[in-house]
Amino acid sequence: MFQIRPSSQMQAARLAPRAGRVGFGWVAGLFFAVVLISGARAQQPRSQAPGDVPALSADLLTHVQQVAQAGARGGLPAQARVEVQVGALDPRLKLAPCAVVQPYLPPGLQMWGRTRIGLRCVQGPVRWNVTLPVTVKVFAKALVAADTLAAGTTLTQALLSTAEIDIAAASGAVFTDAAGLNGRTLNRPLGAGEAVRSDSLKARQWFAAGDTVMVRATGPGYSVSREGQAMAVGLEGQNVKVRFESGRIVTGRVVGDRQVEVL
Structure with a gap:
Protein backbone atom coordinates (compact mmCIF):
# COMPACT_ATOMS: atom_id res chain seq x y z
CA MET A 1 0.00 0.00 0.00
CA PHE A 2 1.24 3.41 -0.90
CA GLN A 3 0.75 6.44 1.30
CA ILE A 4 0.72 10.07 0.27
CA ARG A 5 3.24 12.07 2.13
CA PRO A 6 1.93 15.01 4.16
CA SER A 7 4.00 17.43 2.13
CA SER A 8 2.34 16.16 -1.07
CA GLN A 9 -1.15 16.45 0.46
CA MET A 10 -0.52 20.00 1.55
CA GLN A 11 0.87 20.91 -1.88
CA ALA A 12 -2.16 19.40 -3.61
CA ALA A 13 -4.51 21.28 -1.26
CA ARG A 14 -2.75 24.53 -2.01
CA LEU A 15 -2.85 23.99 -5.79
CA ALA A 16 -6.49 22.96 -6.09
CA PRO A 17 -8.09 26.23 -4.87
CA ARG A 18 -5.68 28.28 -6.98
CA ALA A 19 -6.54 26.28 -10.11
CA GLY A 20 -10.23 26.78 -9.42
CA ARG A 21 -9.79 30.53 -9.04
CA VAL A 22 -7.82 30.81 -12.29
CA GLY A 23 -10.48 28.87 -14.26
CA PHE A 24 -13.33 30.99 -12.91
CA GLY A 25 -11.50 34.22 -13.63
CA TRP A 26 -10.87 33.21 -17.23
CA VAL A 27 -14.53 32.31 -17.83
CA ALA A 28 -15.72 35.51 -16.15
CA GLY A 29 -13.34 37.59 -18.24
CA LEU A 30 -14.56 35.96 -21.44
CA PHE A 31 -18.20 36.58 -20.45
CA PHE A 32 -17.64 40.27 -19.76
CA ALA A 33 -15.68 40.63 -23.04
CA VAL A 34 -18.60 39.16 -24.99
CA VAL A 35 -21.01 41.53 -23.22
CA LEU A 36 -18.82 44.55 -24.00
CA ILE A 37 -18.45 43.58 -27.68
CA SER A 38 -22.19 43.02 -28.03
CA GLY A 39 -22.89 46.39 -26.43
CA ALA A 40 -20.44 48.12 -28.75
CA ARG A 41 -22.05 46.53 -31.78
CA ALA A 42 -25.49 47.59 -30.58
CA GLN A 43 -24.29 51.19 -30.32
CA GLN A 44 -22.86 51.30 -33.87
CA PRO A 45 -25.03 53.23 -36.39
CA ARG A 46 -27.18 51.08 -38.62
CA SER A 47 -26.07 50.84 -42.22
CA GLN A 48 -28.26 52.58 -44.74
CA ALA A 49 -30.74 50.61 -46.79
CA PRO A 50 -29.72 50.02 -50.42
CA GLY A 51 -32.36 52.48 -51.66
CA ASP A 52 -31.46 55.30 -49.28
CA VAL A 53 -29.68 58.42 -50.54
CA PRO A 54 -27.13 59.38 -47.86
CA ALA A 55 -26.74 63.04 -46.90
CA LEU A 56 -29.47 64.30 -49.27
CA SER A 57 -32.38 66.28 -47.87
CA VAL A 138 -39.85 62.77 -71.64
CA PHE A 139 -43.44 62.07 -72.63
CA ALA A 140 -44.64 63.48 -75.94
CA LYS A 141 -46.78 62.46 -78.89
CA ALA A 142 -44.98 60.54 -81.63
CA LEU A 143 -45.70 58.09 -84.43
CA VAL A 144 -45.87 54.43 -83.44
CA ALA A 145 -46.62 51.19 -85.25
CA ALA A 146 -50.38 50.59 -85.34
CA ASP A 147 -49.72 46.83 -85.42
CA THR A 148 -46.75 44.48 -85.45
CA LEU A 149 -44.54 45.30 -88.45
CA ALA A 150 -41.85 43.06 -89.91
CA ALA A 151 -38.39 44.19 -91.01
CA GLY A 152 -38.47 45.32 -94.63
CA THR A 153 -41.98 46.76 -94.38
CA THR A 154 -42.55 49.85 -96.51
CA LEU A 155 -44.36 52.37 -94.35
CA THR A 156 -47.65 54.05 -95.21
CA GLN A 157 -49.84 56.33 -93.12
CA ALA A 158 -52.31 53.47 -92.63
CA LEU A 159 -49.64 51.46 -90.75
CA LEU A 160 -48.98 54.24 -88.25
CA SER A 161 -50.80 55.88 -85.35
CA THR A 162 -50.01 58.59 -82.80
CA ALA A 163 -49.47 57.95 -79.10
CA GLU A 164 -47.88 59.61 -76.10
CA ILE A 165 -44.67 57.75 -75.30
CA ASP A 166 -41.43 58.19 -73.42
CA ILE A 167 -39.32 59.48 -76.29
CA ALA A 168 -36.19 59.36 -74.11
CA ALA A 169 -36.54 55.63 -73.43
CA ALA A 170 -34.37 54.65 -76.41
CA SER A 171 -31.90 56.13 -78.87
CA GLY A 172 -32.94 57.52 -82.23
CA ALA A 173 -35.15 60.48 -83.08
CA VAL A 174 -38.93 60.04 -83.22
CA PHE A 175 -41.32 61.38 -85.85
CA THR A 176 -44.58 63.35 -85.76
CA ASP A 177 -45.30 63.74 -89.50
CA ALA A 178 -46.71 60.54 -90.99
CA ALA A 179 -46.47 61.92 -94.54
CA GLY A 180 -42.71 62.22 -94.13
CA LEU A 181 -42.46 58.46 -93.44
CA ASN A 182 -44.36 57.37 -96.56
CA GLY A 183 -42.19 55.00 -98.58
CA ARG A 184 -39.56 54.57 -95.85
CA THR A 185 -38.44 50.99 -95.15
CA LEU A 186 -37.96 49.37 -91.74
CA ASN A 187 -34.59 47.78 -91.07
CA ARG A 188 -35.90 45.91 -88.01
CA PRO A 189 -39.30 44.69 -86.78
CA LEU A 190 -41.53 46.90 -84.61
CA GLY A 191 -44.06 45.78 -82.04
CA ALA A 192 -47.54 47.28 -81.86
CA GLY A 193 -47.32 50.66 -80.15
CA GLU A 194 -43.52 50.85 -80.53
CA ALA A 195 -42.17 54.18 -81.71
CA VAL A 196 -40.78 54.57 -85.21
CA ARG A 197 -37.29 55.94 -84.65
CA SER A 198 -34.61 57.10 -87.03
CA ASP A 199 -32.43 54.07 -86.28
CA SER A 200 -35.28 51.69 -87.17
CA LEU A 201 -35.35 52.97 -90.77
CA LYS A 202 -33.06 52.14 -93.65
CA ALA A 203 -30.85 55.11 -94.43
CA ARG A 204 -31.72 57.03 -97.59
CA GLN A 205 -29.09 57.96 -100.13
CA TRP A 206 -29.26 61.70 -100.74
CA PHE A 207 -26.44 61.98 -103.28
CA ALA A 208 -23.67 60.06 -105.02
CA ALA A 209 -19.92 60.50 -104.87
CA GLY A 210 -18.87 63.40 -107.08
CA ASP A 211 -22.20 65.23 -106.83
CA THR A 212 -22.26 68.92 -106.04
CA VAL A 213 -23.64 69.48 -102.57
CA MET A 214 -24.43 72.50 -100.42
CA VAL A 215 -22.42 72.68 -97.21
CA ARG A 216 -23.90 74.73 -94.37
CA ALA A 217 -22.02 75.80 -91.26
CA THR A 218 -23.84 77.49 -88.38
CA GLY A 219 -22.84 78.90 -85.05
CA PRO A 220 -23.68 81.65 -82.56
CA GLY A 221 -24.67 84.65 -84.69
CA TYR A 222 -23.65 83.30 -88.11
CA SER A 223 -24.69 80.91 -90.88
CA VAL A 224 -22.54 80.22 -93.96
CA SER A 225 -23.36 78.09 -97.03
CA ARG A 226 -20.98 77.02 -99.76
CA GLU A 227 -20.95 74.50 -102.61
CA GLY A 228 -18.50 71.61 -102.71
CA GLN A 229 -17.98 68.18 -104.24
CA ALA A 230 -18.98 65.06 -102.29
CA MET A 231 -16.10 62.61 -101.95
CA ALA A 232 -18.36 59.65 -101.08
CA VAL A 233 -21.98 58.48 -101.20
CA GLY A 234 -24.24 60.60 -98.98
CA LEU A 235 -26.31 58.38 -96.68
CA GLU A 236 -28.82 60.04 -94.38
CA GLY A 237 -27.38 60.81 -90.96
CA GLN A 238 -23.87 59.67 -91.91
CA ASN A 239 -20.72 61.78 -92.09
CA VAL A 240 -19.19 62.56 -95.48
CA LYS A 241 -16.14 64.47 -96.71
CA VAL A 242 -16.63 67.40 -99.09
CA ARG A 243 -13.91 69.11 -101.13
CA PHE A 244 -14.20 72.81 -101.96
CA GLU A 245 -12.84 74.40 -105.13
CA SER A 246 -9.91 75.78 -103.13
CA GLY A 247 -8.86 72.22 -102.28
CA ARG A 248 -9.93 72.45 -98.65
CA ILE A 249 -11.72 69.35 -97.30
CA VAL A 250 -14.34 69.40 -94.53
CA THR A 251 -16.42 66.68 -92.88
CA GLY A 252 -20.14 67.13 -92.32
CA ARG A 253 -23.34 65.21 -91.70
CA VAL A 254 -25.77 64.36 -94.48
CA VAL A 255 -29.08 66.02 -93.57
CA GLY A 256 -31.07 66.07 -96.83
CA ASP A 257 -31.10 66.04 -100.60
CA ARG A 258 -27.58 67.28 -101.53
CA GLN A 259 -27.40 68.96 -98.11
CA VAL A 260 -24.46 68.63 -95.68
CA GLU A 261 -24.23 70.29 -92.30
CA VAL A 262 -20.93 71.04 -90.56
CA LEU A 263 -21.29 70.99 -86.80
Missing part, protein backbone atom coordinates in the same frame (compact mmCIF):
# COMPACT_ATOMS: atom_id res chain seq x y z
CA ALA A 58 -35.85 66.52 -49.37
CA ASP A 59 -35.13 70.09 -50.48
CA LEU A 60 -31.95 69.01 -52.24
CA LEU A 61 -33.76 66.18 -54.04
CA THR A 62 -36.35 68.69 -55.24
CA HIS A 63 -33.57 70.97 -56.47
CA VAL A 64 -31.95 68.04 -58.32
CA GLN A 65 -35.25 67.33 -60.10
CA GLN A 66 -35.63 70.98 -61.07
CA VAL A 67 -32.10 71.15 -62.53
CA ALA A 68 -32.61 67.92 -64.48
CA GLN A 69 -35.98 69.08 -65.83
CA ALA A 70 -34.53 72.41 -66.94
CA GLY A 71 -31.70 70.60 -68.71
CA ALA A 72 -34.10 68.22 -70.45
CA ARG A 73 -36.51 70.88 -71.70
CA GLY A 74 -34.06 72.56 -74.07
CA GLY A 75 -35.49 72.16 -77.57
CA LEU A 76 -38.57 70.23 -76.44
CA PRO A 77 -42.11 71.19 -77.47
CA ALA A 78 -44.05 73.06 -74.81
CA GLN A 79 -46.55 70.22 -74.40
CA ALA A 80 -43.85 67.65 -73.55
CA ARG A 81 -44.03 66.25 -70.02
CA VAL A 82 -40.78 65.62 -68.17
CA GLU A 83 -40.41 63.27 -65.22
CA VAL A 84 -37.20 62.83 -63.24
CA GLN A 85 -36.51 59.78 -61.09
CA VAL A 86 -33.64 60.35 -58.67
CA GLY A 87 -31.46 57.35 -57.91
CA ALA A 88 -29.17 56.73 -54.94
CA LEU A 89 -25.61 57.68 -54.23
CA ASP A 90 -23.15 54.86 -53.75
CA PRO A 91 -23.67 53.84 -50.06
CA ARG A 92 -19.91 53.33 -49.73
CA LEU A 93 -19.32 57.07 -50.11
CA LYS A 94 -18.24 58.89 -46.96
CA LEU A 95 -19.33 62.50 -47.44
CA ALA A 96 -18.33 65.18 -44.96
CA PRO A 97 -21.14 67.41 -43.62
CA CYS A 98 -21.93 70.28 -45.95
CA ALA A 99 -24.05 73.39 -45.34
CA VAL A 100 -24.69 74.06 -49.05
CA VAL A 101 -24.79 71.36 -51.73
CA GLN A 102 -25.16 72.59 -55.31
CA PRO A 103 -26.61 70.40 -58.11
CA TYR A 104 -25.24 71.06 -61.59
CA LEU A 105 -25.33 69.63 -65.11
CA PRO A 106 -22.07 67.78 -65.85
CA PRO A 107 -20.58 69.00 -69.16
CA GLY A 108 -21.15 66.66 -72.08
CA LEU A 109 -24.00 64.75 -70.44
CA GLN A 110 -27.50 65.00 -71.89
CA MET A 111 -30.49 65.08 -69.56
CA TRP A 112 -32.13 62.25 -71.43
CA GLY A 113 -32.87 58.68 -70.30
CA ARG A 114 -30.40 57.27 -67.79
CA THR A 115 -27.87 59.96 -66.96
CA ARG A 116 -26.26 61.70 -63.97
CA ILE A 117 -26.48 64.99 -62.07
CA GLY A 118 -23.44 66.51 -60.41
CA LEU A 119 -23.45 67.41 -56.69
CA ARG A 120 -20.73 69.58 -55.19
CA CYS A 121 -20.21 70.89 -51.70
CA VAL A 122 -19.72 74.66 -51.90
CA GLN A 123 -19.87 75.42 -48.18
CA GLY A 124 -18.35 72.93 -45.78
CA PRO A 125 -15.13 71.83 -44.07
CA VAL A 126 -14.34 69.50 -46.99
CA ARG A 127 -15.21 70.35 -50.60
CA TRP A 128 -16.44 67.23 -52.37
CA ASN A 129 -17.87 66.55 -55.82
CA VAL A 130 -19.91 63.46 -56.74
CA THR A 131 -22.50 62.42 -59.32
CA LEU A 132 -26.00 61.16 -58.65
CA PRO A 133 -27.78 58.79 -61.09
CA VAL A 134 -31.09 60.03 -62.45
CA THR A 135 -33.55 58.78 -65.06
CA VAL A 136 -35.18 61.47 -67.20
CA LYS A 137 -38.41 60.50 -68.95
